[in-house]
Amino acid sequence: MIFFHAQLAVRFSRKPQLLEQHQAIKHAVTQLLDGDSGRNIVDIIFKTGWSCKEKSPEIRRILKIHNSPKILSRFEEYREFVKAKAARNSPIKRRDERCVADGNELLRFYCSTFMCDLGLDGGSCICNQQYCSVCGIIKSGFSPKMDGISTLSTSLRAHMAFPEEIEEEFKFMNVKRAMLVCRVVAGRIGGDLEEDIAKHDRGSDSVLGRGGSGIHTRVDEEELLVFNPRAVLPCFVIVYTV
Template sequence: MDDQKILSRFEEYRESVKAKAARNGGVKRRDERCIADGNELLRFHCSTFLCDLGQNGNSSICGQQFCSICGIIKSGFSHKLDGISTVANSWRAHVAIPEDIEEEFKFLNVKRAILVCRVVAGRVGSDADEPEKEGGGFDSVVGRTGSGAQTTLDEEELLVFNPRAVLPCFAIVYEI
């Protein structure tokens, strides 16, 4: 799959979210954002990779089966996932992967990278709403902390149900 095809799928999905929100009347404040831009956000997603991406100016995408970052950049997120976890800042993305992952898989030379992604959040439900993926009327869900806590998307993990809703834009390769 090429970059243009991934971008086209993302834009088609955003247009479908906007159209669905417009058909539903857009009576709630969150629906206004859906009608305007699909409730598009900039979010972070951390994953691992095995190749030399980012080393000595290397920007080539590899073809290794278990090189997750290169696979996401090349083909987009997998349709086999139950949801794609995105967070509001790079630190939250970094700590989403256990600290000892590099040590545990040192024999594979596993490293981590953070993807900066455009995300069509669409209608966002919460854990309390008990959404049933897209069939429940929500395109994504955000967890709430504590009882009755008022949190925002800037503070929480956003689980996006459709892989076409997440467009990786930049890869940040780093070492701890």
């Protein structure tokens, strides 16, 4: 066993990218146990807003994500880009003060699905299944092919925004629901969804969502659509049932 680990160490020392890949897959998450102060905080953040007793969520496990250096670097570089862009405005407008300070970073929720035994019995690995969305996000970040990443202000809203029939429809594939707690660089928030999606290079980094239809369309301040996938950094995975 010692000889095996020595061989592994030599192999990784020759190819640093192999070590990074190994850590990103085999040591991607750590379960936060009962009594852990960090777990208690995430528990409180997750359950805030769930006022309906009939929809009280039951947390199965809370996992801390160990983001790879590449994903973390992309997030931090994008935040610095947003800060610098806002700082170029002279004099700095009031709406840009938060952007200059920290990129207007917010804590948001994103509901998705997974198909494996992520974090079960203390497991730290992620899987390579094509349709295991949570593992894919942990491994590579959010896809740049998405038109925008919809993040919500509360876990309840994120849960409600996710189609209920997905789990039942794909039950044969062992699809389960999970909540991602994310750091989000919102940057400058625009108000016109259609215009800013088409021309987001005009200044806005994200836009508020829209609810209703026709003349009843309204701004949904609980939903924030972020344009750049580098702006969203998942920090925790909460496996739960309702």
